[in-house]
Amino acid sequence: MSIETRRSFCRFCHAGCAIDVDVDTVSNAVLGIHGVQDDPMYEGYTCVKGRNLGGQHEHPGRLRSSLKRTGDVLNPIDTNVAFDEIADKLAGILEKYGPRSIATYCGTAAYQNATGLPIAAAFHNAIGSESFYTSSSIDQPGKAIAPLRHGAWAAGVQGFETADVAMVIGCNTLVSTFGYPGGIPGFNPLVRLRQAKERGLYLIVIDPRLTEVAHYADLYLPVRAGEDPTLLAGIIRQILATDAYDKDFCGQYVNGLDELRIAVDPFTLDYVSQRAGVEQDLIVTAAQKFAEGPRGAVTTGTGPDMAPHSSLTEHLVLALNTLCGRYNRAGETVYNPGGLMTPPGPVRAGVIAPKPEMLTKGSKSRMRDIYMQRGQAATSTLAEEILLEGEGQIRALFTLGGNPVVSWPDQRTTVEALRALDLHVLMDVHVSPSAQLAHYVIASTLSLERPDVPTTIDRWFDQPYQHYTPAVLEMRGDIRQEWQVYTEVASRLGITIKMAGGNITPGMKLTGDDVLDLIYANAKLPLSELRKYVGGHVFPEYITSVQPADPTSQARLEMVPAGIAEELKDVFRESNSGAVIHGFDPEVHTFRMTTRRLKSVFNSSGREVEKLRVREGTNFAHVNSLDLAELGIADGDTIEVASPKGSIKAVVKAADDVRRGMVSLAHAWGGLPDTPNDLSVVGSTTGALIDLQSGYDPITGIPVMSAIPVALRAVPVS
Numbered sequence: 202m203s204i205e206t207r208r209s210f211c212r213f214c215h216a217g218c219a220i221d222v223d224v225d226t227v228s229n230a231v232l233g234i235h236g237v238q239d240d241p242m243y244e245g246y247t248c249v250k251g252r253n254l255g256g257q258h259e260h261p262g263r264l265r266s267s268l269k270r271t272g273d274v275l276n277p278i279d280t281n282v283a284f285d286e287i288a289d290k291l292a293g294i295l296e297k298y299g300p301r302s303i304a305t306y307c308g309t310a311a312y313q314n315a316t317g318l319p320i321a322a323a324f325h326n327a328i329g330s331e332s333f334y335t336s337s338s339i340d341q342p343g344k345a346i347a348p349l350r351h352g353a354w355a356a357g358v359q360g361f362e363t364a365d366v367a368m369v370i371g372c373n374t375l376v377s378t379f380g381y382p383g384g385i386p387g388f389n390p391l392v393r394l395r396q397a398k399e400r401g402l403y404l405i406v407i408d409p410r411l412t413e414v415a416h417y418a419d420l421y422l423p424v425r426a427g428e429d430p431t432l433l434a435g436i437i438r439q440i441l442a443t444d445a446y447d448k449d450f451c452g453q454y455v456n457g458l459d460e461l462r463i464a465v466d467p468f469t470l471d472y473v474s475q476r477a478g479v480e481q482d483l484i485v486t487a488a489q490k491f492a493e494g495p496r497g498a499v500t501t502g503t504g505p506d507m508a509p510h511s512s513l514t515e516h517l518v519l520a521l522n523t524l525c526g527r528y529n530r531a532g533e534t535v536y537n538p539g540g541l542m543t544p545p546g547p548v549r550a551g552v553i554a555p556k557p558e559m560l561t562k563g564s565k566s567r568m569r570d571i572y573m574q575r576g577q578a579a580t581s582t583l584a585e586e587i588l589l590e591g592e593g594q595i596r597a598l599f600t601l602g603g604n605p606v607v608s609w610p611d612q613r614t615t616v617e618a619l620r621a622l623d624l625h626v627l628m629d630v631h632v633s634p635s636a637q638l639a640h641y642v643i644a645s646t647l648s649l650e651r652p653d654v655p656t657t658i659d660r661w662f663d664q665p666y667q668h669y670t671p672a673v674l675e676m677r678g679d680i681r682q683e684w685q686v687y688t689e690v691a692s693r694l695g696i697t698i699k700m701a702g703g704n705i706t707p708g709m710k711l712t713g714d715d716v717l718d719l720i721y722a723n724a725k726l727p728l729s730e731l732r733k734y735v736g737g738h739v740f741p742e743y744i745t746s747v748q749p750a751d752p753t754s755q756a757r758l759e760m761v762p763a764g765i766a767e768e769l770k771d772v773f774r775e776s777n778s779g780a781v782i783h784g785f786d787p788e789v790h791t792f793r794m795t796t797r798r799l800k801s802v803f804n805s806s807g808r809e810v811e812k813l814r815v816r817e818g819t820n821f822a823h824v825n826s827l828d829l830a831e832l833g834i835a836d837g838d839t840i841e842v843a844s845p846k847g848s849i850k851a852v853v854k855a856a857d858d859v860r861r862g863m864v865s866l867a868h869a870w871g872g873l874p875d876t877p878n879d880l881s882v883v884g885s886t887t888g889a890l891i892d893l894q895s896g897y898d899p900i901t902g903i904p905v906m907s908a909i910p911v912a913l914r915a916v917p918v919s
């Protein structure tokens with residue numbers, strides 16, 4: 202055996218931690234993974250998932266050849282032959298039903314792959330198909346669309362590294378290691394949080410669960426699940442009522458302050474306290490401390506953005522930051538000018554005007570009138586777009602880095618839709634529940650087998666940091682990089698794919714590095730420069746300062762754009778977050794099911810590695826022990842969790858960090874419905890509880906995927 206240590210970065214989740222990979226150069230196998238102590242961003246940090254990347258790569262069930270379905274059986278097929286057959290079938294579908302009938306779904310893993318998703322999107326442009334879906338429309342889509350209504354500050358929100366106060370809502374960065382600008386950074390998060398606390402950060406955490414992050418809070422508000430907009434409206438009202446907002450900033454850059462006062466007026470301390478389940482003095486202190494700042498932002502995570510009224514919640518978050526003027530001003534230092542993989546441009550103080558017209562531009566779904574946002578259709582409509590006959594019906598689907606069976610909302614409709622497809626090509630590394638239903642499973646690379654750059658988090662680094670990695674493992678077997686599925690099919694169809702750095706023409710021979718160059722040709726930091734460095738590197742020459750605002754600009758941030766006042770009235774009228782779901786009965790659905798992140802698995806990834814799966818056991822239903830006692834349920838019992846839409850079984854775990862009246866369950870577990878599974882190993886799919894037809898966000902279409910009203914009862918183990 203000959204061991205070589207090769208530097209790379211982890212892509213198990215989005216965080217992109219720098220790692221050293223010990224490789225057996227004879228067998229090309231991963232022997233070990235370590236953090237990189239001298240990496241300037243991560244300083245040696247890794248988590249248990251990253252340290253087990255080898256288990257994913259060397260998994261005995263790892264696909265080394267592609268598969269084709271015959272009847273109910275998947276049989277090996279030469280990957281080039283699969284491409285021939287796929288192209289042939291796709292040509293027929295394209296000719297008969299048109300471009301919209303061909304769709305792609307990019308799951309979360311596609312965001313840890315700098316080449317797959319951009320090439321998939323470019324392929325869709327090339328064939329003229331707008332049926333492009335990603336997991337971002339079922340995971341916090343409100344963040345992307347809120348600035349279109351509110352406007353944005355061109356120089357960005359104040360960073361965590363200089364914050365005096367941070368308000369974190371439903372975001373457990375110490376477990377999911379996914380941070381947002383202004384919030385706890387997702388890179389080496391515990392060290393960053395401790396350093397901030399040492400320099401005096403005042404941390405406010407709002408969450409129905411006393412999370413790992415909440416343990417570090419100076420002020421913890423245990424909000425009732427689903428009541429974030431109520432609480433935010435109350436905090437805004439309190440700041441306005443006490444004149445604690447930034448009058449200079451608002452006077453210069455804001456429209457609609459009086460309308461905001463009127464809109465939040467019903468959300469009195471008494472009302473909010475009763476409804477959100479938070480004591481009045483905690484709300485008063487949160488408002489006071491946040492407004493005092495003077496620096497620091499409010500940020501959210503998955504919880505509030507999968508709950509009812511998620512776009513409204515994100516608008517209120519922007520409004521709260523604006524109210525307190527929490528933006529980088531002219532002359533201040535900007536350590537990361539919007540990401541080094543993005544095109545260059547000045548960092549200016551000043552308002553980027555709202556563009557509400559963009560919300561209804563382009564195509565919309567054939568059900569519920571959900572418009573495409575930022576070039577993507579709403580994943581919550583995809584299963585129905587497959588099932589609904591007529592013009593625009595989707596017949597063919599490519600799935601990249603995703604596992605729809607356990608991750609799309611409404612599992613039964615999802616499975617029915619996947620079974621109805623004429624062609625489903627799924628890129629995967631093992632036979633997942635979704636792969637079991639696909640027509641072709643293309644054996645794909647895992648992260649260490651491809652060159653890459655962290656692009657999802659590029660703009661969130663608090664330094665001008667980047668990291669290029671070559672492939673540190675050879676591709677073993679008849680496997681492909683995901684982008685190759687699109688270029689190979691395009692080539693067979695005679696289609697040219699246009700990229701920033703030039704065209705990919707039929708028959709063109711490309712490497713992964715060629716594709717990176719074609720995609721990121723306009724990056725501030727040329728890839729040719731980045732490749733000179735082994736491992737992560739800070740490029741201080743990109744540190745800049747905020748330029749003064751354009752003196753001719755009249756743009757203002759809108760506090761109450763169209764739709765906000767009406768939706769706040771709806772929230773007030775509903776008086777209970779469960780009321781948005783058809784069939785909700787307050788006497789029956791007395792609990793709220795909230796989603797939960799886990800340390801050892803990332804969505805549906807990681808469960809296949811037994812060493813990681815056993816650390817979690819299963820996706821337990823975490824319930825407060827006082828609730829369990831009232832229900833006569835014991836720790837370890839099997840319970841039924843029933844929403845107005847559907848029900849699942851789950852193994853109970855008593856958890857007093859969970860507030861009463863809720864059940865906390867990790868999503869993306871389970872398998873195919875009606876298939877015998879060991880609950881204590883495979884878990885259950887929370888998607889079965891989700892209703893597509895009611896409670897959905899009117900702009901993004903995201904259904905209620907957290908804070909779902911449910912009833913709990915003990916059931917015998919079957």
Ligand code: SF4
Pocket residue numbers: 211212213214215216217218246247248249250251252378
């Ligand atoms: S936090 Fe994410 S990127 Fe970092 S080691 Fe863990 S799984 Fe890998």
